[in-house]
Amino acid sequence: MTTPPEIAEALAQAIAAAAEVRGTTSPNPAVGAAILDSAGAIVGVGATQPPGGPHAEVMALADAGARAQGGTAVVTLEPCNHTGRTGPCSQALFDAGIQRVFYAQADPFPAAAGGAEFLALKGVEVHFLDVKIPTLQPWLNAVKSERPNVTLKFASTLDGFAAATDGSSQWITGAAARAFVHEDRSRRDAIIVGTGTALADNPSLTARSGDRLYPRQPRRVVVGKREIGAGNLQRLGFEQYPGIPEALKALWEEGCRDVLIEGGPTLAAAALRMDVVDNIQAYVAPALLGAGRSILNWPQETSISEIMRFETSAVQQLDNDVLIEMQRKGL
Template identity: 40%
Template sequence: MTPNKTDEHRMHQALRLSLRGLGSVAPNPSVGCVITDVTDNVIGTGWTAQGGRPHAETQALAKAAAKTQGGTAYITLEPCAHHGQTPPCSQALIDAKIARVFYAIDDPDPRVAGAGAAALQAANIKVHKGCGAEEAARINIGFLTRIKKGRASLTLKLAMSKNGFMRTPEGQSTWITGGIARRYGHLLRAQHDAIITGSGTLIADNPSLDCRLSGMAHRSPLPVVMTKDPIDLSDTKLSARALHSTASPEVVLKDLAANHNVNAALLECGPTLARSFMEAGLVDAVALFEAPHDVFPPILSAPLQKSNSDAEYIGWRLADFTCTEDIMLAQDRYRLFYKHII
């Protein structure tokens, strides 16, 4: 069974739906599902609910009601095959008499790991894997990284001037990008389970590290403050809800995954902490906001440039990353890069 243009379009719809769960479903993956009837009309859609349940397939099937016989399901992750808090989604699809299932990527969870697809095929359902695979893997890089590597994934967020610098000549943090770009940054916060910063940013900015988009305060990520030595957070905006750690970057990401139900973490910090994560090979993605103006004189190297003679070079290359998104946010440019997809 080979997907046609209509199948690809339906999977794209499912992928868009899966974005809605990011930041609110961990440790579960964020999945999207579209169900069509025998005439290819959409009869049900769903995405993973807050807290991880109900699953996307369950919601889509409920909306489709009794019209599913002979229909098609488009799902961004292999349907589950294990009995947990809810019955397996693979069995729900079988019971609904779905005829075809397109799913984007395998579920690496050992409780699934091919068993979902096998159950569908054993019930004589036509199954195709791979449509929309790259985008599905990017969307669920946190879940995939946690299952396969035992740590949270990490996205480094940078706001930089046109000539590649992050602060004023005096070393002060300042607004480099405009209001629309900053609001987009808050959307990134909402899509991550945790947000990491360092002592330098804490002292300079006393940040809240929350999501300030209207109606989305409840989607604020878990704040994590990393320092070399113990620090008193009682007089900061983060005192009531932040984790504090003096551990190494890798240990922090593993602890977040194992003990705090974190799939994906966002790194908003200064160059020193950013460099420690880069040198440890722990940066999986870069969210880069670029302003249209320069900062002079530069005091910090441009970390995304392939070579740099102005100041300290951070030691990594944009060539190692692939740009998957490139848009304008008013006068500012936003690009999203991934180093690898597992």
């Protein structure tokens, strides 16, 4: 079935609403919803509130009020069918008199799935749109793999170096790319670095806009066995785990679904070898060093048969730099 234009427009508004709340909903997904009245006009839009608050469908229904009666709901994720901290969204849609539901992605979470089936059994017309929603991808992958989705982020020269051979380094990318990194950090559940980076750079790992901290800060995690200074750890609110599996397990159990590994090169290579990297954000500066310290500290010889290939999902220019976003094949 070709998607009617008013449904496509409602989905675009639902996606935009979901993007606004990305990073505020874990362990729940950031979902967006739009309600059309019986004449096809968009009369309500909503997105998932922080845990314990209403889900997207309930927000959109509240926005629409009585105009939802006989109308259509367009949702980025299949309406949930279980009672957790809030009631099932499938029931809320039915109770509001919604007659058609379009959803972009199915819910793989066994406890919540089944909303589409529930609605269909109640006589509601249900359509699966099968549209990939980038802001939902980390959550979907986390739920399927039962660990947080991992994005590896690095900044490099065009020839793949993070620093010069003598170790001297300064910001490789410009102000626009760095501002983008900070906004992105504010949307993640946790940021992870190795003890090497913690000791060398003493980073704050906060999400800032100029001198101002973003209202929402990610958890700050250091991985490795070396002591990085209890005083410093406590002062900055860092958590430390001996290895990547321990960190991912603890973060998953505490509700993190979307985490960023920010290096350095030894930890980045370890995460790739463990096959836990789902996405890559490569901030590439139009600059060359000729020789230098690679973005990956790879411990052994390689053969072309071992090449790790990813799929490009987005490319954008940030002033003079380029951000290439990639994901593992099949995600």
